[in-house]
Amino acid sequence: MAKVLLTSGVSQQFTDGQTEIDIQATTYRQLLRELDKLYPGLGRELSIDTAVAIDGEIYQEPYLESISAGSEIYFLPRIGGG
Amino acid sequence: MTTNGNGLRWVGKRPVRPDGVDKVTGRAQFGADFTLPGMIVGKVLRSPHAHANIRSIKTEKAQALPGVKAVITAADFPELPSEIEQAGEVVLNFRDMSRNVMARQKALYDGHAVAAVAATSIEIAERALDLIEVDYEVLPHVIDVVEAMEADAPLLHDDLYTMGVEPTPDKPSNVAKRVEFSIGDLNAGFEMAEVVVEREFTTKPVHQGYIEPHAAVASASEDGLCHIWCTTQGQFMVRYYVSRLLGLEVSKLRVTPSEIGGGFGGKTVVYLEPVALALSMKCHRPVKMVMSREEVFRASGPTSGAHVWVKMGATKDGRITAGEAVLKYQAGAVPGAPIGPGCMCAFAPYDLDNVKVVGFDVVTNRPKVAAYRAPGAPISEFGVESVVDELAKKLGMDAIAFREKNAAREGTHAAYGPTFGEIGYTETLRVAKEHPHYQAPLGPNQGRGVASGFWFNIGGASTAALNVNEDGTTTLISGCPDIGGSRASLSMMAAEVLGIDVEQVRPTIADTGSIGYSFLTGGSRVTFATGMAVIEAANDVVRQLRERAAKIWEIDVEAVVWENGEAKPSGSNAGDFEPLSLSSIAATAGKTGGPITGHVSLNAQGAGPAFGTHICDVEVDRETGRVTVLRYTAIQDAGKAIHPSYVEGQIQGGAVQGIGWALNEEYIYDEDGRLENPGFLDYRIPVASDVPMIDAVIVEVPNPKHPYGVRGVGEVPICPPMSAVANAVANATGLRMADLPISPPKLLAAITNGG
Amino acid sequence: MVKTHVNMTVNGEAVEFLCETKATLLDVLRDELDLTGSKEGCSSGDCGACSVILDDRLVCACLVLGAEADGGNVETIEGMADADQLHPLQQKFLEEAALQCGICTPGFLVAAKALLERNSNPTETEVRYWLAGNLCRCTGYDKIVRAVMDTAEEMKGVSK
Ligand code: FES
Numbered sequence: 002m003a004k005v006l007l008t009s010g011v012s013q014q015f016t017d018g019q020t021e022i023d024i025q026a027t028t029y030r031q032l033l034r035e036l037d038k039l040y041p042g043l044g045r046e047l048s049i050d051t052a053v054a055i056d057g058e059i060y061q062e063p064y065l066e067s068i069s070a071g072s073e074i075y076f077l078p079r080i081g082g083g
Numbered sequence: 084m085t086t087n088g089n090g091l092r093w094v095g096k097r098p099v100r101p102d103g104v105d106k107v108t109g110r111a112q113f114g115a116d117f118t119l120p121g122m123i124v125g126k127v128l129r130s131p132h133a134h135a136n137i138r139s140i141k142t143e144k145a146q147a148l149p150g151v152k153a154v155i156t157a158a159d160f161p162e163l164p165s166e167i168e169q170a171g172e173v174v175l176n177f178r179d180m181s182r183n184v185m186a187r188q189k190a191l192y193d194g195h196a197v198a199a200v201a202a203t204s205i206e207i208a209e210r211a212l213d214l215i216e217v218d219y220e221v222l223p224h225v226i227d228v229v230e231a232m233e234a235d236a237p238l239l240h241d242d243l244y245t246m247g248v249e250p251t252p253d254k255p256s257n258v259a260k261r262v263e264f265s266i267g268d269l270n271a272g273f274e275m276a277e278v279v280v281e282r283e284f285t286t287k288p289v290h291q292g293y294i295e296p297h298a299a300v301a302s303a304s305e306d307g308l309c310h311i312w313c314t315t316q317g318q319f320m321v322r323y324y325v326s327r328l329l330g331l332e333v334s335k336l337r338v339t340p341s342e343i344g345g346g347f348g349g350k351t352v353v354y355l356e357p358v359a360l361a362l363s364m365k366c367h368r369p370v371k372m373v374m375s376r377e378e379v380f381r382a383s384g385p386t387s388g389a390h391v392w393v394k395m396g397a398t399k400d401g402r403i404t405a406g407e408a409v410l411k412y413q414a415g416a417v418p419g420a421p422i423g424p425g426c427m428c429a430f431a432p433y434d435l436d437n438v439k440v441v442g443f444d445v446v447t448n449r450p451k452v453a454a455y456r457a458p459g460a461p462i463s464e465f466g467v468e469s470v471v472d473e474l475a476k477k478l479g480m481d482a483i484a485f486r487e488k489n490a491a492r493e494g495t496h497a498a499y500g501p502t503f504g505e506i507g508y509t510e511t512l513r514v515a516k517e518h519p520h521y522q523a524p525l526g527p528n529q530g531r532g533v534a535s536g537f538w539f540n541i542g543g544a545s546t547a548a549l550n551v552n553e554d555g556t557t558t559l560i561s562g563c564p565d566i567g568g569s570r571a572s573l574s575m576m577a578a579e580v581l582g583i584d585v586e587q588v589r590p591t592i593a594d595t596g597s598i599g600y601s602f603l604t605g606g607s608r609v610t611f612a613t614g615m616a617v618i619e620a621a622n623d624v625v626r627q628l629r630e631r632a633a634k635i636w637e638i639d640v641e642a643v644v645w646e647n648g649e650a651k652p653s654g655s656n657a658g659d660f661e662p663l664s665l666s667s668i669a670a671t672a673g674k675t676g677g678p679i680t681g682h683v684s685l686n687a688q689g690a691g692p693a694f695g696t697h698i699c700d701v702e703v704d705r706e707t708g709r710v711t712v713l714r715y716t717a718i719q720d721a722g723k724a725i726h727p728s729y730v731e732g733q734i735q736g737g738a739v740q741g742i743g744w745a746l747n748e749e750y751i752y753d754e755d756g757r758l759e760n761p762g763f764l765d766y767r768i769p770v771a772s773d774v775p776m777i778d779a780v781i782v783e784v785p786n787p788k789h790p791y792g793v794r795g796v797g798e799v800p801i802c803p804p805m806s807a808v809a810n811a812v813a814n815a816t817g818l819r820m821a822d823l824p825i826s827p828p829k830l831l832a833a834i835t836n837g838g
Numbered sequence: 839m840v841k842t843h844v845n846m847t848v849n850g851e852a853v854e855f856l857c858e859t860k861a862t863l864l865d866v867l868r869d870e871l872d873l874t875g876s877k878e879g880c881s882s883g884d885c886g887a888c889s890v891i892l893d894d895r896l897v898c899a900c901l902v903l904g905a906e907a908d909g910g911n912v913e914t915i916e917g918m919a920d921a922d923q924l925h926p927l928q929q930k931f932l933e934e935a936a937l938q939c940g941i942c943t944p945g946f947l948v949a950a951k952a953l954l955e956r957n958s959n960p961t962e963t964e965v966r967y968w969l970a971g972n973l974c975r976c977t978g979y980d981k982i983v984r985a986v987m988d989t990a991e992e993m994k995g996v997s998k
């Protein structure tokens with residue numbers, strides 16, 4: 002199981018306020034699919050303008066990342082810069 | 084060979100930059116310096132109204148003027164649907180971008196482009212602008228962010244419904260988006276608190292203030308092939324945006340970046356480029372457009388003005404128990420204020436269990452904001468760092484000791500969620516505490532302020548090519564404009580890997596037709612991300628050089644090592660051969676397999692978060708309210724400084740921009756929503772006599788994800804200054820200045836009323 | 839449009855051209871003579887990017903009319919190096935990284951040269967006030983001021 006953490010803003014929109022969700026997934030893409038099954042629309046929401054922190058490291062482009070059991074996954078707004 | 088103590092020959096040294104001589108002799112070509120045969124000039128007609136319906140635009144008279152070659156309005160741009168789209172690395176709504184580039188139906192701010200002409204001379208172009216008849220229906224406007232959020236505020240877009248609230252509102256408003264972050268239990272956190280500070284802050288829109296105005300030359304030929312030469316932070320960004328805005332195939336457009344005279348985020352978008360190309364597509368002459376300084380201020384992106392509310396609580400022994408903030412950021416004419424990062428950065432330097440940050444992205448009748456160093460972060464951090472200072476004072480604790488007690492460290496859950504890896508925040512605090520500046524005595528009416536800052540830094544897509552030339556010198560090609568010395572840092576890293584003299588690496592920045600895709604220069608990513616591509620390309624070249632040596636010696640490649648710029652047998656049983664230098668391998672490359680080139684495209688992940696801590700001394704003139712910065716020290720974790728001079732330069736430049744933000748700079752609008760100060764005389768950026776030396780102290784806590792430990796350095800330095808100055812003023816006067824800028828009239832009024 | 843016949847010396851070379859009445863010296867240098875080293879940051883005398891020396895006076899080329907400079911002697915950034923030899927200020931700016939983007943650099947160099955010709959031993963305050971008409975948004979001025987003072991120091995050593 003990986004632990005997915007959502008911002009409270011997103012959780013109010015999609016998960017009835019639940020910010021922590023345990024998901025069985027080995028890849029980032031599988032994770033998104035599983036989330037979308039549980040909360041329709043959430044997968045798409047999280048694939049746009051979002052960066053992902055997997056175990057503390059921020060990936061702007063997480064598409065190919067794999068996920069291990071016990072991973073901690075945060076969805077965050079994407080970051081630009083000056 | 085000399086190395087600098089850690090086995091590195093170039094990294095950490097200060098060689099003269101490869102493009103330096105061109106830039107001190109006036110030879111370097113910036114945006115406005117480029118010309119083409121047959122070139123004509125383009126000019127933009129801009130709205131004099133902050134908010135108006137455009138009933139009609141009549142261009143016939145302008146078109147008829149001799150010398151006028153093309154006139155365009157929004158009608159010459161394809162009408163794009165409103166949809167949020169992932170465009171390469173950023174998310175955009177091209178309809179909004181199109182409307183910012185050329186007003187459609189409505190003018191949304193003073194200075195908004197409504198039409199453009201191309202003519203054989205500037206005089207004719209300007210006369211033609213006068214002949215364009217625009218029928219405006221002036222509408223009520225709104226500039227202030229709080230006013231724009233009110234229910235009866237003038238509405239900029241009747242199809243804008245707040246995103247991020249459930250259920251989606253059934254009425255449009257100026258609030259484009261609401262975001263919220265929270266961890267822990269805020270109420271419990273505040274219940275634990277023995278001291279609570281709560282305060283409201285405002286910041287004004289400020290401009291990036293690059294000295295070089297936007298400039299572009301565009302040429303469209305009869306067969307539909309197009310070329311743009313312009314000053315930009317990203318030639319690939321220009322290529323994609325302009326293609327989308329004008330409905331071109333990406334491959335038909337080539338973009339060549341000029342040298343760039345400052346950007347700070349302000350050149351990460353397009354303004355003139357699509358307009359110049361649209362004009363050229365109409366008349367098939369090269370069209371040159373250069374903004375005046377007034378246009379730069381009126382129509383290119385400043386940063387958000389904002390309203391910030393912060394509440395924090397702590398126990399008597401100095402532990403912060405809760406932090407809460409509400410951030411309202413102006414986006415300008417179309418949505419897109421940097422509210423997400425603003426929220427995430429607000430409390431990032433601290434190890435907090437209970438946090439809640441709510442942010443709003445609000446449209447107002449001002450130019451659309453563009454990125455400005457650490458976009459969004461300086462505003463929220465100004466509020467938080469001011470409140471942190473007040474808390475420390477209430478607790479009777481030293482400002483640095485209080486921060487140390489609550490500082491984020493490796494393993495801390497960042498206030499925005501994820502766990503920090505190796506970070507250097509506490510290092511910057513330690514260095515600050517021990518710096519002689521922190522102990523130096525102060526005189527009457529003087530005060531010292533401390534503040535910290537945070538920025539994530541980013542990686543992203545980059546391409547680098549490294550070609551070995553016939554004589555063993557090398558050419559390093561990359562796709563990110565060099566805005567502050569990145570050619571130097573990139574060639575140093577290549578030289579380091581190759582083990583050759585840095586002078587033997589000749590860097591060039593290529594156009595979009597000559598190198599693979601690279602995301603733009605921004606977010607402090609070039610030395611990190613393009614640097615990774617350069618290092619990998621150089622490693623690839625080394626691998627090939629070893630292969631060539633192995634072939635020459637007829638031994639196994641595993642038996643060849645590359646050391647100090649030479650191939651050597653790995654040991655005595657590999658054979659007894661004289662080392663082969665890069666130049667000797669290059670000389671025979673034709674015989675051993677052809678040219679030697681390394682080429683790497685990657686999408687760099689793992690940018691290292693960076694922290695800084697600044698110390699600022701001010702003196703307040705109680706008669707005039709004028710604040711003078713007497714001494715300034717800026718400490719920052721750079722991970723690893725490849726070329727320390729340019730790291731210091733980023734820190735010093737960012738700090739002074741922040742001082743300007745704190746003390747002088749602001750957009751001033753009149754009652755009609757017209758910008759009153761669109762020039763350097765009235766929009767006053769710091770000059771040499773306004774500031775002291777900025778002592779930049781580099782701390783190096785390496786980023787484990789980069790071969791040399793690089794983190795980005797360009798963003799963080801603008802985060803602490805506003806609160807460092809405000810905290811210093813508070814210590815000098817006892818007055819907490821919560822509204823920026825802390826200009827003399829404002830401070831004088833506060834002194835008169837309360838001091 | 840009426841044009842004025844103008845003669846002047848630019849970096850030691852005699853030039854001659856027809857000048858539009860409205861054209862500034864900066865327009866003339868950049869557009870007529872292809873000397874694009876002088877930059878335009880504001881065209882209102884506020885940024886100093888267009889600094890040139892006209893008859894031994896430091897001026898903003900954007901505030902002087904081309905026709906006004908008739909008969910004048912103009913020195914620009916392009917004339918600062920002596921053949922292969924960079925001016926000591928140029929050299930110091932490079933060594934001390936006193937430029938980042940480099941757009942302000944020509945103006946600062948010309949202004950600093952004018953300063954050192956008047957005052958070979960300026961204090962930090964004198965340097966800062968002399969250069970207060972030149973804007974730099976990248977460097978925070980620190981390295982520019984140091985480079986000017988270090989050049990003065992070095993030139994003193996040489997002339998002793
Ligand atoms: S362009 Fe002349 S002073 Fe700015």
Ligand code: FES
Nearest residue numbers: 938939974975976
């Ligand atoms: S170096 Fe960029 S403005 Fe001075």
